[in-house]
Structure formats: C-alpha cells, structure tokens
Amino acid sequence: MISFNSSLTALRAAQIGLRVAANNQANAATPGYHRQRLQLGERASTAINGVAVGTGVNSLRVDRSASTFTQYSLNQSISQQGAQEASLETLRSVEGVFDPISGGLTDRVSQFFHQLDQWTVNPGDLTQRRAVLQAARQMTGAFNQAADRLNTIQSSVHQEIQGTLDKVKGLIHQIAELNGEISSSRGGGQEPLDLLDRRDALLERLAEHTDTHFPFRADVDDVVTLASGAVSFSTQPIALVMSTNSKGEREITWQGGSTPLEFASGRLAGLLQGGTNRIDAARAQLDSITRSLAGAVDRMQAAGVGLSGPFKQLTGVRAVTAVDAPLNKSTGKWPLSAGQVTVAVTEAASGERRLFSIDVDPARDTLEDIANKLSGISQVSATVDPRTRQLSLATAPGFAVDFAGGLPTVITRTPGSTGTATGHVSGRPTGTINGEWTLTVTQGGRVGVDADVRADVRDASGTLLGTLQLGSSYLPGKPIVIAQGVELQFDAGTLVTGETSTWDVVPHPDEVGLLPALGIRSFFQGDSAGNLAVRDDLSDDPRELAAGTTARPGDNSIAKRLAALRDSGLPKLQGQSAIVALDGLTVEVGAETAAASWSVDQATALSTSLRQQRDSVSGVDLNEELANMLTYQRMFQAASKFLKAADENLQELMTLVR
C-alpha cells in the first residue's frame, strides 16, 4: 500500500505545482507580483524487509522568489529618482521664466536700453520720451510677470507638496493595515504571500515620495522608518502635517512632534528642498537685479531735471518702515552709505542757483532727521507723513530745487574784496570728489586790459588745478577751462592781488543713495520685481523725465549715462550689468536644469537596472512556467501510470488468491 501512498503524494504535489504555475502565469503582468515556487521534499523512507524504501514526496510550502537586498536598493534608487524628478520639474518651470529664446524679460530690458539710446540723440522730443516710458513700462511689466510666474510655480509646488503628502499619508495607512494583517497571518502559521507582495508594492510607491527604510527581514518587526529615521510606524499609522513657518516656508511635522522633518530623498525632499530653494534663490536674484537696475536708473534720474526745470514740490514714492528708525534699518532694501546730499536752490527771478549740502549718517539719522536737515536749507521745507512714512519737499514761492549738483551760478568772494570783476563758473564737473574750489588772484589788475593778470585755482585738498591768464590776452566773458569739466569766466572789471573766491564743485550730488531709497525724483516706484513700476507722475507727463541736468531740451547728459547702463557694471551685481546678470541667472538655471536632467537620467537608468535585477529573481517567465507546467503534468501522468501499474499488480495477486 506504500506504493499507493507514494503515488498519491506525487499526484497531490503535481496538482499543487500546476496550480502554482497557473497562478504565476495569471500574474505574469501583475505589478509587484513575486513568482511563487512550490518547495518539494522527499518523504521519510520506510524499511521493507530491511531495505529502506522511499514513501513519496512532501509539498512543503509555496514561497516567493524575492531578493530583499535588490528590493531595498531599488527602493532607495526610486526614492532618489523621485527627489531628482521633482527637483527637475521645478527647475524646468523656473527655466521657462528666464528663457531668453522665447523673448520675455531680457528682451524687454534690452528694448528699454535701446529706447534710451535713441533718446540721447533727441532728448527733448516728446514722442521719444513717450517711447522710453513705454519701453520702461513694458520692462517693469516683464519683471512683474517673471515674479508672478515664480509665485505661481511656488504655489504649484506647495500644492504638489500637499498632494504628495496626502498620498504618503494614504500609503502609510495602507501599509500599517497590511502590517497588521501580515502579523495576524503569521500568528496563524501562514506566510501571507499575497499580502507581502502588496506591501512591497506599497513600500515601493512610498519610497517614490519619501525616504523609506524597511528591514525586509522576517525576523524583525515590520517597522517602517521615514525622514532619515525621524519617524517610524508598524501597525499604527502616523499622521504627518504640513504647516508654514515664520519665513513662509512649508514644513512637514508628524503629529506630536514639533521639529520639522527632513526628508533625504523622495519627491517630498525634491519639492521641499530642491524646488522651493531654487524658486526662493531665483526670486532673490531677480529682486537683486531689479533693485540694482532700478536703483541705478533712479539715482541718475534724481540727478537730473525735466523740461519744466527745477521743482517746487516733491514727494518720495518709497516709504520707510519706521520714520523714527535709523535709515539703514528702515530702508533695508536700499543700502545707504554715509556722505553728503546736495540740494540746489534756484531763485526763479534772478536765475541764481546755490548749492547746499547736508550730511547723512544712515546708521544714526532717521527720516525725521533728514526732514529736519533739509528744512534747515534756506527756502526749503521738508515734512514726513507719519501715515505713508514718505518724505515731501516744498520750496518757498519763487524758488525751486533740484538734485543735479554740479556748480552754482555765482562764486563767493572774500568779504571785503574791492575787485569789481564778477566771476561765473559753468560746465559739468567730471571729477570723482565733491568739494570747494578756491580761486586766488596772484596778480591783480584790469581783466582783459592789463598785460599780466593771473589767478590760481585749487581744489579742496589744496592741489593746484590751473593758473588762469586774465590779462590783455583774455576776452572778458569768455569761459576758460580750469579742469575736470569746470570753466570760469570773468566780466570786465578789476581783480585785486590776494583776494579769493570760492565755489562748490559737486559731481556726485547724492553720495548716500538717499534719493532712490526714498523714491525722490525716481524713475520707478516699488522695490522688487513683483511691484516695480514706472512712477505714475512720469507716465502722465513725459516732460518730467530728466534727460539732462538742465531743462534745456538738447541736454542729453543724463540720457547718455542712462543708456550707458546697458554695459555698465553695477556694484551690487558683482560688477555685472543688469542685463548680463539676467543672462547669468538664465544660464545658471539652465545649467542646474541640465545637471538635474542628467541626474534623473542616471537615477532612472539605475532604477531600470535594479528593477531588471529584481525581476530576474521575482518576475514570471512564461516559458519557464510552461516548462514547469509540463514537468508537473508529466509528474501527474507518471504517478497515475504508477497507480494503474500497482493496481494491475494487485489485481494479479487477487487472481492467485481466488
């Protein structure tokens, strides 16, 4: 009867083997499915007449073909790939914001400078002035649009973070639930292969979103750790929560914990670190370029006057954060340095223009202090509106102010001088230092008449700049070039030996950077890419655009300096021009995107390779399963044949007994 039993075990094993093969074939395309194998074992032999005879085959168990090491490596790779893909998606979006090939921001900036170039040729032309303002509006619009797009990308990233977090929470729930079921099954002595497959698939999906560690060992509790091991769970899910910190950054914490979780890999890491960091950096760079360009343009614009001439009333368009705080704290976005600000006051009736300077120490002076100092200038009153925190200036009737610096119209003679010749200075100072120049008559006489009439001119440091011959070779009233763009002329009259005259020479009227910081006579309003705009009053009246330091329509001195900004390096941009800095930002984002794309390709290739390795162990090969099917089929047929043979043998014996 042993023979029957042996055949029976073989028939049973073959049946199970066929079922396993059928199941493998059925799941050949099921994601996460691990092929199953029937483990057979030889049954213990028995002694028949002292001879050990086999008793058949045991179907020991059905197990999964799984390589835990490969699966672990694959999860790590998928996690890295997830981080890099998320980072790349953000970078591609940011790249689009600065893409110069499709035009946009750099084109608009270039167009602005193009119009400024055209303006230098005909600075008084109103049509050209309107063209400059239109180009400026388009440029500020492009800056605004770039900032808006970055904000939109940031919002999308935040939504993506929330969506990914929701998926992570869902997966954590499912895995915790499965862990419970697996534990119960194992307690009942069964290895739940299908549940293990499902959990592996879920862990793989979880790894795509966050760094995930799982022991993959049967002898260790099913504990899953996340966020570099900061949190873990087994059969009880954990709750992750997204919040916004004081800097406006998104953070993820687990309920019950206060420290933000740091994800080493997975999409969450790519979105939280790679994505938002890149957007923040791009926005900061864009704002820096915006402020540098606007600041430089505003500084030049403030140093000029429009076609209507000096101003009777001015109001700053940029507010400080506090009127009683030192300027370097209250105008944080506009860095200031200690120095002088020069105000020119012109009397309308006489045309006399005088220069007055105030000392400004941004570390000490508040906006109120500045207003008080300005109010100390004759014919000028300055006020601070506590509501808007902006500075306003007004002049007494019959007077006007400007910030063009340069030269006064008259020179101050030594009190008590008896000479009758009146001196006038003119020209445009080109020097680098503001200061008082002094003329000393070294040989007196009648200007333009006596043979030898001479005067020395020295700068504030006492350096001799030139000796003027004002005798018979000089035509009274004709300007003589002294130095650094400054000219002097004397009317007919007398000069007395030893008498002196002084006047201020101010090539840099705003050493502090105060005027752009307060938005006084600025070109733009706003202080970042998102809110930069052309001043409303300029848009309304192009005549107020300053092309020069005088109101003469052909004065293009400021327009030329503005146009030269196209190629001029700006200190806050490491000596690059604004447009080159924008190009640099474009190339930088492009290089980062290219590097991220390369990393994604590498990670994808590694994941593909590891998946191939995993599948070479766990995957279903249909040919192999068909071969197994044939094997078990043959085994079944053989066992049946044996049963038939054994049965015939027994029938033969029965015949003998009868």
Added chain:
Amino acid sequence: MIRTTDLATIGVTLEHLRRQSVQFARAQEQVSSGRRVNRPSDDPAALSIGLRETRRIESLEARTEGLNQLHSTLTHTESATREARSVLVRVREIALSGRQSTEPAERQVLAQELSTLRERLISIANSRHGGIALYGGTASDGLPFETAPDGTVTYVGSEEPMIASSELGDGAAVLPVGRDVFQTIDGTRVIDTFAVIADLRATLEAAGSQTASVTDQKFARSLGDLEQLGDHLLQSIGTQALDLQQIESAQTRFSDLKLESETLRSQALSADLPQSIVALQQAQTQTQFTMASLSKLFDTSLLNFLA
C-alpha cells in the same frame, strides 16, 4: 544566471523607446527650429556664449542706429554750414564790387542783395532738422538767433554744445553752439557774421556821403572780417566733416563687429542641419530596431510549440 522575464523585457524596451523618443523629438525640434539650443538647459555653455554675443549685437545695433541719426543731423549741419560759407563768399564778392563801384544805384542794388543774403544767413543759422535747431547747442527747441526790431541779431541758444555719445570720442558736437559757428575772435575783438554784413550794408548805403578814404577803410575792414569769418566757417565745416568721417568709420567698425558676433552666436546656438537630420534619421532607425527586436523576441516562445 540572469533570468529574463517578459515583463522585464517590455520594461527595458519601453525605457529605451522613451529615451529614443526624447532624442527623436530633440532632433526634430532642432531641424524645425533651426536652433541647436532651444532652451537654456539644452547647452548652458553655448547659451552663455550666444547670450554674450546677442548682447553685443543689440548694443552695436542700438549704437549704430544712434549713429545713423547723428549722421543725418550732422550731415544737415555740415550742409547748412557749407551754404552759410557760400553766402559769405557772395557777400565778399559784393563787398569787392561795392568797393570798386562808383555808381550809387549799383551800390543800392548791392546793399539790397546784402539784406537778402543776411536774411538767408539768419535762416540758415536757425535751421532745424527733425524738430531740433542745428545751431542751438543743448537749447535745441527754439530759434537760436533772434532778430531785434533794429535788425540786430543775438544768439539766444545754449552756450553748451550737445555732445554725441562716446562713440566719437570726447567733444564731437552733434549740435554746435551757434555763436561759435557764426562768430570768431580776432585777439580780443569779437567778429559777428550778422554785424559785419549789417556794417557792410551801412557802408554801401553811406558811401556817397563819406570821403573815399573813410569808405575804403570800412570796406577793407569788412573784407578782412569776412575773410576771417570765411576761414572760421571753413574750420567749422572741417570739424563737422571730421565728425562725419568718425561716424562713418564707427558705422563700418560696428558693422564688422556685428558680423563677427553674429557668426559666433550662430556657431553657438544654431543647429548644424545635416548633423541634426542624421541624428533624426538615427533616432528613427533606432526606434524601428527596438520595436522589431521586441517583436522578434516574442515570436519565439514555448507557447508556439505546445500542442
């Protein structure tokens, strides 16, 4: 031994097809756009070169356009100055004729012609081009020379010339100061074109009532002044011609530089079309091979041999 499964084979094939699609699309994009770099990440280094050259080209174009306008303005100024010089030549001829003439009627006719020529000169001195006064310096809006009721002509323009951009070096005046053009200085004496012509006319008109020697002295002085004014205008024409020459030279230089930059930009950013087409063909062939080999792989299966 590595086991190969159907799922793994399909997965690998799909991955290859995806990559080939990317290559195929990139080659197609290059062929259709004519650009090798279609987004910054395609080749950041090449883009950097391309952008640098683009900025140079933009700068050169803007400067060239500005130069073209300057050239136009200065050509008109030079032309007007030449015309002024021609007028002065005629005035000098009249002065010579008047000096030799003994006929009061002839002198009267000459005096009338002088008036016309003076008006012509005032008109030239107040010439405008593109809405701006050519001889007003930076005061380019109004008339730089005003005629008083007594006929005196006064310069009311700016004492400061409008200076061209730095392309032409320092001091290239686009709009010169009219006083410097129509006045010259002899030692400490100012010689004014309009005053000289007015004096000459007065001399012609008063010739009959003055002694011959006084009249001749006045003619001689006028002729001397006209000579100096003529030379001065010639100098102005020379300066303006030199500025024009500088502008033309700068235009040529900018044109050469622009061409050079365009070549460099094209090398950096433009697609090498034959290369792109070959890449396109390769990507297409590769894709076809991938799909054909997959089909071939699945042709041979144990399924086909089972009864």
